[in-house]
Amino acid sequence: MFLNVKTARMNYLVISALGQDRAGLVNELSSVILDAGCNVADSRMTVLGSEFSLLMLVSGPWNAVAKLENQISALQSRLGLTIIFRRTEPRQIAGDMLPYQVEVIALDHPGIVCRLTNFFSSRAINIEEMVTNTYAAAHTGTAMFGVNMTLAVPAGTHIARLREEFLDFCDEMNLDAVIEPVRN
Secondary structure (H helix, E strand, C coil): CCCCCCCCCCEEEEEEEEEECCCCHHHHHHHHHHHCCCEEEEEEEEEECCEEEEEEEEEECHHHHHHHHHHHHHHHHHHCEEEEEEEECCCCCCCCEEEEEEEEEEECCCCHHHHHHHHHHCCCCEEEEEEEEEEECCCCCCEEEEEEEEEEEECCCCHHHHHHHHHHHHHHHCCEEEEEECCC
16 A cells, blocks of 8 residues: 555654765665655755765655664764754745845955854844855956855845845945845
8 A cells, every 4th residue: 555645744854964075975865765765855965175965854754754764873884974863844934034135255254154144143034045155266366255145034124224234234344245035
């Protein structure tokens, strides 16, 4: 008898993994998840330095998620990864939030992330996703820093004032920045 996963109550597991990068890690991880009867619902994977890094949301019926949890210790040893996992609930999307995108480019210097995150947290704006990177500028090789954020801005926020305050803040820090609504 087949279980209809659409009608079964789904369970969710957040998995974080870190270890020496090598070809095939994502395939091995996703194969174990599939074999347990689970599905990768959302994931972020990257190589930082020489380390493979993963953050993943896995979904499945309770018994499939439990089966996967029981396999993680052996999987950790077999793949040479440090794996941390935790049960979670489906994300509740607040209807009173507006999605905004922020892009920042600047000469690389310490404190950019800290000051940016403080700017938004002090205004009760949640950072839902953030990606940063450093790179060498074309032609000059100057160390540059880029930030891309997705924000959840409370609907009652005066957007023109927020934009003005943010751009003034960026001018003070010598950051080139854009803040705009997320377009679907």
